[in-house]
Amino acid sequence: MAGADAGGDSGGSRDGTEADRDHAVRRYLHERVRITVDALEHLVGGLGTAILALVAFLLLFVVAIASVVGIGLVVVPSALKAVRSVAERERARLSRWGFQLPAPPPVPVGLGDALRDPWVRRECAFVAIHGTAGFVLGVLGLSLPLSAVQYLLFPLYFWLLPPEDGGPGIVMWRIDGLPDALVVAMIGVGWLAVAIALGPRMARLQALPGRLLLAPPRDVDASLRIAELTATRAAALDAHAVELRRIERSLHDGAQNRLVAVTVLLGAARRALARDPAQAAQVLERAQDAAESALAELRAVVRGILPPVLDDRGLAGALHGLAAGCGVPCTVEVDVPGRCAASVEATAYFVVAEALTNVARHSGAGSAAVTVRRDADRLYLSVTDDGHGGADERRGSGIGGIRRRVEAHDGRFTLTSPPGGPTTIFVELTCGS
Amino acid sequence: MRIVIAEDDALLREGLALLLRAESLDVVATTDSPTTFLSAVDTFRPDVAIVDVRMPPTHTDEGIVAAVEARRRHPGLAVLVLSAYVEQAFATDLLAEGAVRLGYLLKERVGRVEEFLSALHRVAQGGTAIDPEVVSQLFARSRPDSTLGLLSARERDVLALMAEGLGNTAIAERLFVTEGAVHKHIRNIFAKLGLAPDDRADRRVAAVLRYLKDTQGRN
Numbered sequence: 001m002a003g004a005d006a007g008g009d010s011g012g013s014r015d016g017t018e019a020d021r022d023h024a025v026r027r028y029l030h031e032r033v034r035i036t037v038d039a040l041e042h043l044v045g046g047l048g049t050a051i052l053a054l055v056a057f058l059l060l061f062v063v064a065i066a067s068v069v070g071i072g073l074v075v076v077p078s079a080l081k082a083v084r085s086v087a088e089r090e091r092a093r094l095s096r097w098g099f100q101l102p103a104p105p106p107v108p109v110g111l112g113d114a115l116r117d118p119w120v121r122r123e124c125a126f127v128a129i130h131g132t133a134g135f136v137l138g139v140l141g142l143s144l145p146l147s148a149v150q151y152l153l154f155p156l157y158f159w160l161l162p163p164e165d166g167g168p169g170i171v172m173w174r175i176d177g178l179p180d181a182l183v184v185a186m187i188g189v190g191w192l193a194v195a196i197a198l199g200p201r202m203a204r205l206q207a208l209p210g211r212l213l214l215a216p217p218r219d220v221d222a223s224l225r226i227a228e229l230t231a232t233r234a235a236a237l238d239a240h241a242v243e244l245r246r247i248e249r250s251l252h253d254g255a256q257n258r259l260v261a262v263t264v265l266l267g268a269a270r271r272a273l274a275r276d277p278a279q280a281a282q283v284l285e286r287a288q289d290a291a292e293s294a295l296a297e298l299r300a301v302v303r304g305i306l307p308p309v310l311d312d313r314g315l316a317g318a319l320h321g322l323a324a325g326c327g328v329p330c331t332v333e334v335d336v337p338g339r340c341a342a343s344v345e346a347t348a349y350f351v352v353a354e355a356l357t358n359v360a361r362h363s364g365a366g367s368a369a370v371t372v373r374r375d376a377d378r379l380y381l382s383v384t385d386d387g388h389g390g391a392d393e394r395r396g397s398g399i400g401g402i403r404r405r406v407e408a409h410d411g412r413f414t415l416t417s418p419p420g421g422p423t424t425i426f427v428e429l430t431c432g433s
Numbered sequence: 434m435r436i437v438i439a440e441d442d443a444l445l446r447e448g449l450a451l452l453l454r455a456e457s458l459d460v461v462a463t464t465d466s467p468t469t470f471l472s473a474v475d476t477f478r479p480d481v482a483i484v485d486v487r488m489p490p491t492h493t494d495e496g497i498v499a500a501v502e503a504r505r506r507h508p509g510l511a512v513l514v515l516s517a518y519v520e521q522a523f524a525t526d527l528l529a530e531g532a533v534r535l536g537y538l539l540k541e542r543v544g545r546v547e548e549f550l551s552a553l554h555r556v557a558q559g560g561t562a563i564d565p566e567v568v569s570q571l572f573a574r575s576r577p578d579s580t581l582g583l584l585s586a587r588e589r590d591v592l593a594l595m596a597e598g599l600g601n602t603a604i605a606e607r608l609f610v611t612e613g614a615v616h617k618h619i620r621n622i623f624a625k626l627g628l629a630p631d632d633r634a635d636r637r638v639a640a641v642l643r644y645l646k647d648t649q650g651r652n
Contacts, residue, residue: 249492252487252517252518253442253487253492256517257442257444257445257517257540258444259541260445260517260540260541260543260544261442261444261445261448262544263541263543263544264445264448264449264452264543264544265448265451265452266544267452267543267544267545267546267549268448268451268452268455268546270546271452271455271456271546272455275455279455283451286448290444290448293444
């Protein structure tokens with residue numbers, strides 16, 4: 001972007017560059033502030049559940065000790081319920097954050113069953129870790145920015161305190177006058193930098209026990225996988241229905257109408273033959289045109305279903321063909337030994353075709369790169385351009401179509417397109433062969 | 434005969450107009466959407482409207498809706514609906530108001546110019562034209578144990594042509610028999626099916642189609 005107007009007069013272009021840089025700096029700062037505030041919010045929320053976890057952990061501890069002498073056994077179910085409700089709060093918190101954690105089945109009724117239940121065991125481990133380490137992290141995470149504020153504000157109120165008391169926290173030396181107080185404020189800037197740098201990391205670290213221990217135990221994964229497969233299968237059926245409707249529509253309104261026109265014109269020509277052979281010849285010519293455009297329509301429909309070029313030249317050849325036809329210079333790197341299932345190759349072809357169409361139409365890019373790599377049973381595909389970014393799936397432009405087609409194949413689709421670029425579409429498919 | 438055409442495919446629309454004008458029929462307007470079609474009917478007061486089923490905006494049954502609306506506004510209007518494929522529901526919607534001055538044909542029938550023109554004239558003069566495909570689907574779907582089994586092969590042929598809307602003379606021509614023979618077949622058919630005999634083609638069509646629909650299998 002910055003170099004885009006380099007051809008203009010030098011003064012104007014420097015202004016433009018500086019404005020762009022200012023803009024980028026503002027955007028960066030804005031982004032840092034947002035991330036820091038988010039991290040603080042997560043740490044505070046995490047501290048909340050950590051306090052609850054600590055209480056539940058202590059309760060568990062007491063009940064365990066009491067159970068050794070027998071009387072605790074009666075209250076074990078209540079203690080486990082308390083643990084569960086803490087775990088549920090953390091699950092809800094993490095879900096709001098964007099980590100999907102499915103709800104567990106109810107705590108088993110019998111004491112033995114409950115203690116053998118993998119969900120319950122993992123939740124107990126969770127309250128132990130989150131109630132201690134998570135608690136410490138939360139307190140640290142909260143006190144870092146607070147003490148930064150305290151240090152920064154120190155020059156405003158130092159004269160209220162006796163100089164020999166020193167400053168806040170680690171500042172033990174005498175504070176004599178404003179310069180000393182400003183040194184304290186500088187330390188505050190350091191604290192703030194530490195808070196900005198470490199805050200997001202601490203928030204993520206604090207969430208880690210919940211993400212690991214509150215997720216379904218490994219053997220439960222299978223049933224969730226089934227649910228996920230059922231959903232993607234439904235999506236596949238939908239995608240097929242959409243695809244079939246598209247094909248039906250293009251056959252009916254395209255090729256079939258052309259062919260009907262051919263028969264109509266042929267009928268007219270036959271009738272004209274007796275009356276006026278010259279007119280018949282004209283009508284026949286139009287009939288031929290209609291027949292040719294019917295053929296063109298049919299070719300287009302067939303290309304949309306399963307591009308014949310895939311059969312003729314394989315995925316690599318087909319993608320090179322697409323790149324050559326792209327309006328933007330485009331490099332293609334294909335490292336796919338052997339062939340994948342036809343539908344997977346067709347999907348990969350479709351993704352690249354749509355993505356390159358987007359690049360040419362919307363991105364303003366000077367170049368694009370396509371890479372396809374096969375690793376065991378997975379096909380990894382990426383399309384990158386150096387355009388102005390800001391691609392948005394919700395604003396049409398075919399990206400939604402790519403996602404639907406990829407997800408119908410149980411694949412993964414990721415789009416990163418920050419304003420200013422670059423835009424990358426990343427797709428992962430199962431080869432099925 | 435004054436004709437208005439509603440067909441969104443340009444090539445087909447022009448082809449139809451060309452064909453009809455070459456037959457010295459008066460195509461007063463060609464339109465490409467339901468709204469322009471309805472206003473053309475209001476303006477030109479044609480004798481016949483030729484309407485495509487699938488038209489913008491949704492390309493489903495706009496043509497049927499427009500045809501029904503045009504007939505509501507102008508009760509004397511003859512309508513010939515052209516369709517890319519046979520759809521029972523469309524035929525039923527159209528015939529709900531009776532079969533007079535009504536046609537429902539597959540698009541490609543237009544290419545058989547003589548038959549298309551005779552269907553067009555039949556509809557314009559108050560008759561009916563139902564596509565053979567619609568009729569044969571009705572036959573194919575009727576229950577095997579229905580009274581249709583009582584009919585001879587020749588009687589079934591006659592019944593099918595009756596259902597298409599053909600008059601006795603036309604049926605006789607198609608089957609290379611005398612009108613007297615057709616008349617006799619028809620009497621037998623009505624007797625076997627328990628329908629009231631009727632010589633008027635349009636009422637006959639309605640009765641036969643209703644009968645065929647009633648004898649359809651549940652699935």
